[in-house]
Amino acid sequence: MPDRNRLVLDCNNMFADRTVGRGIATDRLDSLAARFRELHADVQRRRHPGPLGFYQLPFEATVVSEIRRFADWAAPLFENVLVLGIGGSALGTSALRQALRPPFWNELDDEGREHFPRLYILDNVDPATIAPLLERLDIRRTLCNVISKSGATAETMAQFMIVRERLLAALEEQGLQGHLIFTTDPVKGVLRQLAVAEGIATLPVPPNVGGRFSVLSAVGLLPAALMGIDIERLLAGAAAMIARCHTDELQRNPAGLFAALQYLAHSEQGAGIHVMMPYSDRLYGFADWFRQLWAESLGKRYRSDGGEVFTGPTPVKALGATDQHSQVQLYIEGPFDKTITFLAGPHEQDLAIPGPYPDSPELGYLGGRTLGELLDAERHATAAALAASGRMNMTIQLERIDAHAIGELIMLLQIATVYAGGLYGVDPLDQPGVELGKRLTYGLMGRAGFEPPALAPGEERWIAR
């Protein structure tokens, strides 16, 4: 198979001439060209072994063959894979399954799953979900992949201690070694220490790859390989996008174009809500994955130069055509505060709509068409209606929904996020804002060294009982 799909980024509806004057003036992009060249050069300098380690992930042949070997050994042995991970340790894997495996994966029988294991992702600590699941799964037929770069993620480690106890009860010591694999920092952290002490297999998360940029590391690749996803093609797609974004010419760099237009829409047109709206059930998980990437990278109190800004766009996930019946009324008629990015791909499998009622004005026109045609017509119509109502929108079109194209999409949005960090003037790699909540949680949970916080008591006045 030739090593290319090439996604297409159609940005026409972002501009003023297509959005009754409400969009970006056509010369504004040119005004960013010089700044983008500097920014791009800076990004290139910070690539591996610098802090932007995600650029290197498509080229880690040794780790990939280690993942491939482990997956080829484990996939036939287990009925279930249980991922213990939250945030960046879960979102990419979930999106990969939705995009690249048949729908309703866990409901399918062995044949439907091509004899790959079911996949359960524990990305929360609600006992109402976890208790019934653990009662139902046969833990002896379950591989548990604990994913935490630091090894200190409270939710993941709480899950781990629960699952570990059940493995020991069912299988004794050998249960831990045969049924657990940790994905964590190659040197540091609690999980790394436990792996050494308890003889548990591990895969690395490179120190210069943060959680939200980690889907193409072992974090996402091991679960993907265990489901039968072609991880080598995924990485080839990502590599192709890196090559495509090598240019410092803004209009030819798709990640630059995406970042610059979203930034201009926000900073000059006031559109600070960035909706990602796939017209494809399979791509919906990437709207959720992007939501973390964009929010956590760009939502910052301080600029990189130290000034206080309280900035950042708010990403929103939506699904076409479903959300035409929920959100599009607001998108069309509400404030001019949004951009909408459509994701779409061709329909490899389609369904003909029969025409039993040719004389009905409400139903007749649907007969003889297909569901895929209807979905595409709705997407084109929504994009046109938004533009005609002065709402900026763009479309990312995949040439196929396959591993290569998904690799392209992932890398496009990761590189765009780093460029956007430069344009917003913030550090896209940190997340200082979550520290206070963590410290307060530790205090409430009684962790040594963390005072229980003085949570203000509820005043009766503002409580309705």
Add this chain to the structure above:
Amino acid sequence: MPDRNRLVLDCNNMFADRTVGRGIATDRLDSLAARFRELHADVQRRRHPGPLGFYQLPFEATVVSEIRRFADWAAPLFENVLVLGIGGSALGTSALRQALRPPFWNELDDEGREHFPRLYILDNVDPATIAPLLERLDIRRTLCNVISKSGATAETMAQFMIVRERLLAALEEQGLQGHLIFTTDPVKGVLRQLAVAEGIATLPVPPNVGGRFSVLSAVGLLPAALMGIDIERLLAGAAAMIARCHTDELQRNPAGLFAALQYLAHSEQGAGIHVMMPYSDRLYGFADWFRQLWAESLGKRYRSDGGEVFTGPTPVKALGATDQHSQVQLYIEGPFDKTITFLAGPHEQDLAIPGPYPDSPELGYLGGRTLGELLDAERHATAAALAASGRMNMTIQLERIDAHAIGELIMLLQIATVYAGGLYGVDPLDQPGVELGKRLTYGLMGRAGFEPPALAPGEERWIAR
């Protein structure tokens, strides 16, 4: 069982004195008291038989016993219920299942489902989802509930014609009559005509109940009853909330309080993004359901008096604790443009966290606690951290997560939406903005009387290939 749960609405963190001066001044609520009294009186006047038909739904004993009879007959006969519906015909049902039935419902065996059918909701027209599902389901063991008030919803009717053909192929004429039930307008529309012509059972959607206010009509009640949900308790909860919102005293009316505080946060503090963030997997579906209710009701170009406003808050769904690892960085450090509403309930089932590593500072404190305690601690910590960072938030606490409490929650938010319509000065019952997209879709699909739209051709200039 006594007919009360009483949810609690804790609004303290919406106010300036709890949010380092960034919240609502404590006297602002008083300033709305008189306006609320008028608004409340107007809402009371427009209740059934006026346009606010949803107020009457808890008291439709005849329809409820018809639903109960049908469900009691059908539930033991079918393995699957297939709901064909989109938007308001799907979101409430999905939320009810998530809240009131065990997790992973469709994966459970007959015993795990207490011998109630599986439930599939076709709320989109992506053939990548629908084709494999229809190949897998035994259509002879499947009850199909087509839900469209008008009978003209393109997505639902396209699905219907596909499913109808398969029923005919598998079962001939009797298949339609035994395997289909339409939920639609009691008199008008295509589905009503087809029901008469083809002898298909029906349930009504009252003419004065719009899609997004219809979950407590047959739209949501039939699928709920088919899953074994106690619909009578659900309605009792809704009725209890109506009674509680009978007062025109703003501070004692929980729906009024919710609406007024969200409105003040938007109009006076610039917080136009309204996040609904359950700390409960079971309640997450209601964040999605609320998203339609709030967006489609309040996102409007024109005020009720005709003035152009382009107004409306943007609702966002989030999930705690999961989104602490995705969105909370932005909520804490980004622009002051959000309110966060937490939903929570007690943990009926909990899981103890073992303590195998008492000496580890990162893990030891978790041992001996429970997952439910961790989830609650994270919610309290996040609420406190948000307030300390100047971010307005409130908490809706259910006393139990059961049918009664869910009925209370649904009615609280529906009444709040009508009040909010009054405060924003818009008609919360219409959705004129989706018409253009519908007409353009008809044109693209070749429906008679609708011209194919002149979609502007993509200019090469703004397309990256």
